[in-house]
Amino acid sequence: MRTKQMQFVFLTLLVSSSLMFAGTVTGKVTYTGTPVKPKTIDMSKEPTCAKQHATPVTTESVVTGPNNALENVVVYISSGAPDDGQVPAQAVTFDQKGCQYIPHVLVMHTDQELKIVNNDQTSHNIHPLAKINQEWNKSQPPGTPPIVTKYDKPEFISVKCNIHPWMHGEFAVLKTNHYDISKGGGDFKLPNLPPGKYTITAWQEDYGTQTADVSITGNESKEVNFTFKAKAY
Amino acid sequence: MKSSKLMRCIGAIFSTAVLGAACAACLLASAFAQDVPDVGPKPPVVVKPMESHIGNLTGHAAEGKSDYRRYCAGCHGDYGDANGENAPWLEPKPRDFTMATFKCRSTLTGTLPTDEDLFNTLKRGIVNSNMPPWNTFSNQQRADLVAYIKIFSPRWDKEKAGTPIKVPEETPITIESIAHGKELFTKLECWKCHGPHGEGDGPSASTLTDSKDNPIRPYNFALGKDDSRFKCGVTNQDVYKIFMTGVDGTPMPSFADVIQPNDAWDLVHFLRTLQVHRHSKENDVLMAAHGVIPPYVDKNPPAAAPAPADKAPGGGQ
Numbered sequence: 001m002r003t004k005q006m007q008f009v010f011l012t013l014l015v016s017s018s019l020m021f022a023g024t025v026t027g028k029v030t031y032t033g034t035p036v037k038p039k040t041i042d043m044s045k046e047p048t049c050a051k052q053h054a055t056p057v058t059t060e061s062v063v064t065g066p067n068n069a070l071e072n073v074v075v076y077i078s079s080g081a082p083d084d085g086q087v088p089a090q091a092v093t094f095d096q097k098g099c100q101y102i103p104h105v106l107v108m109h110t111d112q113e114l115k116i117v118n119n120d121q122t123s124h125n126i127h128p129l130a131k132i133n134q135e136w137n138k139s140q141p142p143g144t145p146p147i148v149t150k151y152d153k154p155e156f157i158s159v160k161c162n163i164h165p166w167m168h169g170e171f172a173v174l175k176t177n178h179y180d181i182s183k184g185g186g187d188f189k190l191p192n193l194p195p196g197k198y199t200i201t202a203w204q205e206d207y208g209t210q211t212a213d214v215s216i217t218g219n220e221s222k223e224v225n226f227t228f229k230a231k232a233y
Numbered sequence: 234m235k236s237s238k239l240m241r242c243i244g245a246i247f248s249t250a251v252l253g254a255a256c257a258a259c260l261l262a263s264a265f266a267q268d269v270p271d272v273g274p275k276p277p278v279v280v281k282p283m284e285s286h287i288g289n290l291t292g293h294a295a296e297g298k299s300d301y302r303r304y305c306a307g308c309h310g311d312y313g314d315a316n317g318e319n320a321p322w323l324e325p326k327p328r329d330f331t332m333a334t335f336k337c338r339s340t341l342t343g344t345l346p347t348d349e350d351l352f353n354t355l356k357r358g359i360v361n362s363n364m365p366p367w368n369t370f371s372n373q374q375r376a377d378l379v380a381y382i383k384i385f386s387p388r389w390d391k392e393k394a395g396t397p398i399k400v401p402e403e404t405p406i407t408i409e410s411i412a413h414g415k416e417l418f419t420k421l422e423c424w425k426c427h428g429p430h431g432e433g434d435g436p437s438a439s440t441l442t443d444s445k446d447n448p449i450r451p452y453n454f455a456l457g458k459d460d461s462r463f464k465c466g467v468t469n470q471d472v473y474k475i476f477m478t479g480v481d482g483t484p485m486p487s488f489a490d491v492i493q494p495n496d497a498w499d500l501v502h503f504l505r506t507l508q509v510h511r512h513s514k515e516n517d518v519l520m521a522a523h524g525v526i527p528p529y530v531d532k533n534p535p536a537a538a539p540a541p542a543d544k545a546p547g548g549g550q
Contacts, residue, residue, distance in 0.1 A: 045436045123422040125486035129444050135334050136343030137479050139486040141421055147490065162484030163425045165440040 023216035025190040027224040029075065029182040029202055030068040035230035036206075038062070041166045048121040049099035049164075060104040061168065061206050062230070069186030070228060072105045073204045074172045076179035077190065078211065080198035086177060091115045091148070094159075094169070096124050096140075101159065101169030105205070110154055110175050116140065116147040128159045128171060137162075156203060170205050202226040278312060283389065285348040285379040292348075292376030294384050300374055301381045308363065313385030323363050325483075326447050333386035334444065334482040337465035342479040342487035344395025345388060351379045353466070360462045361452070398489065400473055404498040406514050408522045409529075414503025416529035417496060421488065426451040431507030441484045449483055454507035461511050472501045 038058035043050035063071040091113035095102040097120060108114055118124050123141040130136075132155040138147055151157070151173040161167040172179075180188040182202075190200070197215040207228040214222050285292035302311065308323060310316040313330035320327055328335065337354045338346040355375045358366035367375065383389040404410060418424060426441060428434040431454030443449045452464065465475050477497060479487030492500065505515035506526070519526065 123425070125484070127444075127484070127486065131332065134343040135332070135444060135481060137481060137484070137486040138342060139421065139488050139491055141491055144491050162441055162486075163422065163437045165437065165442075 022191065022219055023193045023195065024219075024221045025193060025198075025200060025214055025216070025224055026221060027075075027188060027226065029070045029073040029186040029188065029204075029226045029228070031064065031070045031207075031228045031230045032068070033230035034232055035062045035064055036233055043099055043164075043166070046099050046122055046164060052098035057098070057100060059166070059168075062204075063104075065184050065186055067185070069182075069184065070204065071182050071184060071186065073182040073186075073188070073202050073226070073228075074105060074107055074174075074179060075182060075188040075190065075200060075202045075226070076107075076172075076174050077176050077193070078199050078201035080196055084177065087111045088177065093117060094171075096120055096126075096161075096167075099124075099161075099164050099167055101167060103169075105170045105172060105181060107172040107174060107179055107181060108151070109177060110173055111150050111152055114149050114151070114171075116149070118142060118144065123163065124161045124167070125163055126159065127162055128157045130155060130157045133157065133173070156205070158205075172203065200224055202228075204228055206231060275312070278384070280381075281384045281390075283380045283383040285352070285376050285383070287349050287352045287372075287376050287379070290372055290376045292373070292378070292380035294377070294380040297374075297377035297379075297381030300370070300378055304367070305378070305382075309382075313382060319363075324447075325362050325443060325449050326445065327363070328482070329445070330382045330385035332444075332482070333388040336480045336482060337475075338395070338478050338481065339397035339474055340395025340478060341398065341489060342481055345392055347394045347397060348376075348379050350394075351382070352376060355379065357462075357466065359464050361450075361464065398474065398477055399494075400470055401494045401498075403469060403501075404495055406502050406518050408518055408527065410499045410502045411506055411515060411519060412503075412526050412529040413496065413499040414501070415526050417492065417500045418503055421491065421500075426484065427454065431455055431504070443484070444482045451484070454504060455509050457508070458510045459512055461508055469498075469501050469505070472504055473497055476500065 038060070040056045040058055043053070043057065060072070065071055087109050092106055092108045092115070094106050094114065094116045096116070096118045099120060099122070106114075116126055118140045121142050123139060125137060125139045126147060127137040128135065130151070132153045133151045140147060151171070153173070154175045155171075155173050157171040157173065159169040159171060178190050178193065180190055182188045193216050195217050197213065199211050199213055201209050201211045203209045207230070210226050210228065212224045212226065214224055216222060280294050280298055283294040306317055308315075308317040308319045308327040309330060310320065315327045315329035317327065333345060335346045335351065335354070336359065338344070338350050340346055340350070352375055354364075355367045355370070355378060358364050367378075370378075424435050425437045426433075426435045428438065428451075433451045433453035435451065438451050441449050441451060463472055463475060464480065465471055476485075477487065477489045477492065479485055479489075488497075502515050503526075505511075505513045506519050509516075
């Protein structure tokens with residue numbers, strides 16, 4: 001009787017300990033050098049979009065913040081954390097509004113539902129230039145239902161609209177749920193990491209990838225920073 | 234005393250030198266360790282036992298090899314990667330078979346074409362490009378070549394060809410049908426690339442690029458006379474398939490999700506009238522209407538929102 005109770009207690013401890021010891025990796029993504037200046041987009045060919053923007057829109061391929069912070073960088077665990085196979089049930093949404101993609105970089109898990117909506121008064125064609133997954137190209141006139149799809153292989157995919165050549169976005173299809181996108185100060189956070197050795201990858205659409213190895217014991221917090229060398233063009 | 238000092242000094246110098254040399258060797262080794270490329274000639278192409286099936290014809294990749302190397306590799310490359318020696322001078326660029334993305338399909342966008350689709354492309358050639366019609370080949374030669382180009386992409390090992398889309402029976406060619414087609418051409422913004430008169434001069438035309446960022450031109454409907462062809466065929470059925478399935482690898486998207494089958498025939502009929510110098514039944518119908526397309530009148534407007542039950546005729550006690 002007593003041993004059984006002990007066993008139970010031990011088991012609960014064991015199960016909860018794996019939840020309790022959850023490490024966190026935080027850090028900043030920055031750049032050195034001089035990044036290319038965002039270019040102003042001329043939307044005058046599409047008046048219904050141009051009038052939605054009080055100030056002219058600029059290109060988003062490199063978005064910087066104060067103190068050399070680099071935004072829109074996808075930071076994720078690329079090895080070490082076995083993929084739990086849990087595909088989030090909630091769909092991710094890629095919006096076309098004001099002839100821009102919102103968000104500019106959209107992260108999704110493999111096989112996660114991807115919903116593409118057109119909130120503009122003009123037709124768009126959605127042309128994700130996949131190379132590992134299937135490349136397709138679909139028209140989406142205003143008022144038509146969302147395009148619902150998914151990608152089954154991990155890949156970074158550039159998305160363009162051929163009708164509006166300034167429209168450019170990125171899909172990051174990952175086989176992990178441990179990811180973040182660097183925010184205003186270049187900050188990212190990867191919480192809930194069980195103890196182990198990990199490789200963390202940071203991906204920027206123009207600057208490519210960088211990796212760092214980190215090992216987590218217990219519920220410690222580690223800091224990992226990434227610095228990209230800015231390209232002048 | 235002195236000599237021992239000297240010896241120590243020499244020893245120190247010597248060991249530093251050895252250390253330095255070792256370090257240099259180390260650096261050199263690490264420099265070489267970085268992705269040593271596989272130098273020398275490229276390995277031979279491995280011909281996988283691919284087959285193609287067109288009707289009761291069966292093509293074999295091994296049989297297609299010599300024809301491919303003689304007639305196709307000049308543009309499409311020995312490795313099917315569109316890097317043939319003529320490729321830099323071609324516009325639009327040859328197909329890259331390693332991507333397994335094909336323009337002319339009867340299947341939905343993003344899917345592999347059927348063997349018959351590829352066979353027909355070989356036979357037909359692609360208008361406004363450097364791909365000639367290979368009609369000097371026998372059917373068996375073409376079937377073997379279809380099998381051969383499948384060795385270049387692993388997609389052909391894993392995936393099946395898409396299911397051909399259903400093309401319903403063509404609706405009658407009337408001025409109303411043409412009028413509705415015109416309405417669709419405007420509403421779906423085909424003119425943004427193809428131009429208001431289908432002359433390939435729409436506002437987005439000059440900025441178009443293919444999937445490899447090479448410039449590409451939209452189709453000009455007004456060019457040519459009775460010999461004018463589309464990229465993927467000449468019949469009304471072919472035109473139907475082109476815009477419903479899209480021309481993969483180019484800016485031309487698929488409209489399968491947004492055009493109803495009967496509406497699609499109306500668009501086909503209108504597109505024919507943009508071929509102003511080509512004799513067609515559509516142009517005859519337009520001539521009979523004195524060359525004027527009337528404004529489109531929707532005979533079946535979308536049903537108004539149902540009135541509340543208490544106000545419905547005969548409703549409420």
